[in-house]
Amino acid sequence: QRMLSNVARWCCEQGWAGFDWAVGLPGTIGGAVANNAGAHGWEMIDNIETVTVVGPDGAERTHDRDWLQARYRHTILRSPDPAERLPGTIVVSVSLRLGRGDAAALLALADEHADWRKEHQPRKPCAGSIFKNPPGTWAGLLIEEAGLKGFRVGGAQISPQHANFIVNVGGATAADVLAVIRHAQGVVREGRGIELETEVEFVGDWTNAERGARNAE
Ligand SMILES: Cc1cc2nc3c(=O)[nH]c(=O)nc-3n(C[C@H](O)[C@H](O)[C@H](O)COP(=O)(O)OP(=O)(O)OC[C@H]3O[C@@H](n4cnc5c(N)ncnc54)[C@H](O)[C@@H]3O)c2cc1C
Numbered sequence: 001q002r003m004l005s006n007v008a009r010w011c012c013e014q015g016w017a018g019f020d021w022a023v024g025l026p027g028t029i030g031g032a033v034a035n036n037a038g039a040h041g042w043e044m045i046d047n048i049e050t051v052t053v054v055g056p057d058g059a060e061r062t063h064d065r066d067w068l069q070a071r072y073r074h075t076i077l078r079s080p081d082p083a084e085r086l087p088g089t090i091v092v093s094v095s096l097r098l099g100r101g102d103a104a105a106l107l108a109l110a111d112e113h114a115d116w117r118k119e120h121q122p123r124k125p126c127a128g129s130i131f132k133n134p135p136g137t138w139a140g141l142l143i144e145e146a147g148l149k150g151f152r153v154g155g156a157q158i159s160p161q162h163a164n165f166i167v168n169v170g171g172a173t174a175a176d177v178l179a180v181i182r183h184a185q186g187v188v189r190e191g192r193g194i195e196l197e198t199e200v201e202f203v204g205d206w207t208n209a210e211r212g213a214r215n216a217e
Helices: 004-013 029-035 103-120 139-145 174-192 207-216
Strands: 048-054 060-064 090-096 156-158 166-168
Touching (some): 156 174
């Protein structure tokens, strides 16, 4: 599975325009399709023409873009709603709709995006944006306004640089990260009446970590 950022940079080098926004975004092409990943005002669905998947029956099928039912950081491939989600369906290829452009100009744009990330996002280990942006505002702004920049449980800290990132400042456990998430959700809910929905997915059994997070509150 190709890395999204490498494909995006390759497109720029070849003079294929409209995919520069994905340079610097971590992860694979398949993950970006499933998440409808996005940056700089663009998201994956803007570029998708068709997507080819292998289903649990082993059959390969090609669908047009509407099949994904994409919206902000959402497709049927990773929907939290079990009635909607398609378990065991794997993206194996995607065809992109791109224009033609000047390779040098596109590469300059790609470098700008990469520099923007270096300037605005923390360098310490993290999972990217923790929360989805609620309609009309930014999760990071709400957390920052709640005075939580730098808030820490164990080795997990709300980044002093960007409040929608939780960084590992040393020895953070998944339970530490969960405790920070639940604390931020609680403070923002209480102060602003807004429910912060996680952008990251929880995989596996979190029962003990949830108990620990409640005790830390
Ligand atoms: C520093 C940092 C910055 C980030 N910045 C951004 C950003 O600007 N914008 C953004 O949208 N995200 C951002 N992210 C989050 C993440 O990089 C993206 O969501 C990315 O698309 C995840 O891709 P992945 O291959 O790692 O998928 P994973 O995290 O491994 O999987 C994500 C979901 O996709 C599913 N999936 C993965 N591959 C496939 C496949 N082939 N077929 C079907 N389903 C699949 C998984 O089952 C899972 O449900 C950032 C993360 C980090 C660490």
